[in-house]
Amino acid sequence: MPVSPPPTANAAVTRDRTAPPHVPGAGVLLVVAFVLVSLNTRVSFGQIGPLAPVAGFSPAVISLLGLLPPLCMGAFAPLAAVARRRLGEERGLWWAGLVLVAGAVLRMLGMPGLITGTVVVSAATAVVNVLIPVLVRKRFPRERVGTMMGVYALSMGAGSALIAAVVVPVAQATGNWQPAIGLAVIPAALAAVGMTTQLRQQPPRPVGTSGTERSGRPHVARTAVAWSLTAFFGVQTLAFYTVLAWLSSILVQAGHGRGAAGTGQALLICGVAVGGFIAPVLAAKGPDQRPHILSTVLVCVAGLTGLMLAPSSTSMLWVIVLGLGLGAGQALPGVLYAHRGSDHAHVTALSTMAQTCGFLFAATGPVLAAALHTATGTWTAPLGALTAALLISAAAGMRAGHDPE
Template identity: 30%
Template sequence: MSNPALAEAKPKAQPAIPNPMLIIAGIILITFTMRSPITSVGPLVGSIRTDLGLSNGMSGMLTTVPLLAFALLSPLAPSIGHRLGTERTLLAGLLTVLLGIILRSSGFIFTLFVGTAFIGAGIAICNVLLPGLVKQRFPQKAGLLTSVYTTTMSMCAAIASGVSIPLEKGANLGWQGSLAFWAIVVVIAISVWLPQLRSTGKSIASATQKSTPKKGLWRSALAWQVTLFMGLQSFLFYCTIAWLPAILQQHGISQTNSGWLLSLVQAISLPASFLAPVLASRFRDQRLMTVVIGLFSLLGCAGLLVDGNMFLLIICLVLLGLAQGASISLALTFIVIRTENVREAAELSGMSQSVGYLLAAFGPIFIGFVFDLTHSWSVPLVSLIIVSLLLIFAGLGAGRNQTV
């Protein structure tokens, strides 16, 4: 007969923690789903508008709705992650994105916008919680992994924009099938992420229970500087995505070539997006980096005011691409290195991305409004120059070697 005391002394079996490479694969696949469902819409807007009889204003909301969802849900994501565990919450985010893609592709106006809102909600959760996950799982390699996932995110955004029309026309899927295609990517991401639900011991949930965030994060000057850096770079990025082709057309560039030049900006952003977090992790502070990034953005916008010089125009686009690629990845890196624990990283991520995407949603509307008032791109470009200056000032605060 077995001894009850000995039986009680036996340690309970614990589920194995998934292999780190599987975690990295899961993170990278999640980043595949964080931009492609949004950037795949732009090239298809004309077909969607014609098929469903949408106005230009309603068509524009297809881009604005996800950004508003980001702004509204980002502050809530850390609390949800703390209660359910980050791994489960990220899975819930992926399932929400999948549901949104299915609804959006069903071919009705109501489901088009409801599905778009669901996609925004799911991506908001992933946006906020990934920096904390990286900080917990790979504290010594946070800069490198941030480089990998931000670069992957930017690359997938560019690919999704490029293949939307070939999927619609070349593969005869129509706009509905082209949008639904990205559900395949989400299903793959879910499949790879499922093993994370069995992880214990070093899970984010257990870590956040042991670490309480400092009270008054919204009253922290450093937290606001990180938040403003995130918001101002988002403002500049989405204004560029929305209006750069129209600005280039004012310089006499064709509609087709202006689209290719926008792709050039996105392509140039990729190496900058990868290198910025790696460099940031090697410096005591990142103030010099933020000054260089802000100056690149300022000079890029200022150069667009000059007409008739194609060489100068290309230089300006290169500067804009470098600034935008480096700024988004550095903003996400700040969330990791300006906090002391995983819970704080999630809270700062929610705060910075809430304000950031609210500014991003407001930016293209503001620039369009100013253009309608002035009938010229000069004042809108001056506005972007001013925002680039503000980015430098926010970066000088966010780049200090301190924690919130």
């Protein structure tokens, strides 16, 4: 696969898009490194759900471990801009990989280590989340941005699903949950090793400060496109984490057994992986992503409506539909950052703002859904509230879908 930066928009950003020296096999090494990082991005977060019944975690612990990732990914996302300015994208991702390894090891050290390590892993993942779209924009041709963001989303889902599938057998075979949690060390170490191949290809570091004025550009928080991106990403991420936390309970209340509810969770993850691959591939083909934003929201709304109103015999169909929409909603913002950003610093600033605010907002979703469920005794109210929020986000996200004439 050829590796070249996209054409420069103007002379002011020429240094920002300088290509690294050619190295034989560089394209293959870059793709391998990219896939290894992508596989690792959500591994640690997918272990707790299937492991909780076997490990005997209390509801309070499960709630805390579900709340920490989005909360910490929002709080630590601004670190990515600092890492990029001081280290560049490749070295920033490499250091984040090392921190992921440390956090994965720490999570094996009893309950205090599990909680502390989750914070560490979430902080490193926040940096990866922000830098991945910047790396894609810089290192791959513009026509392959959508494909690589799709590969990122598909690999992320595949890595999470694979580890989630083996944690229970490992815990049962060893009689302890620590070895099962320790499985996350393997993909974390592979990701760090993969990024090691990219350190020699580090281009000149960009000048300027992400989010500040550069070549007359206002601070990112003063622009409509940044707030539009934040609204779309925030609501999509809130819906994703809310459904991920409570889907099993929703299916059980609909009349399914716990085994079927577990199957539903697996189908959701599969749908997320497929939707996460398809959406960016389609969206990157043209300059206008507004139809893709609207389609993503409508697919999510169809899935939620089916879960609320359709017979329980069709629930699994609607779970798959919902997974496709939620996966698209998690992957599509990466294309939006790359297309709306005028240079690498601007892409970083847009990604940082959307993910900082979006993840912090998303952390409230599972808690608010639980409160609505407790107050009404049914999951219809939380699902209806999610549907309304998604429809609002479709309107709010339109500005993020195109460049003004």
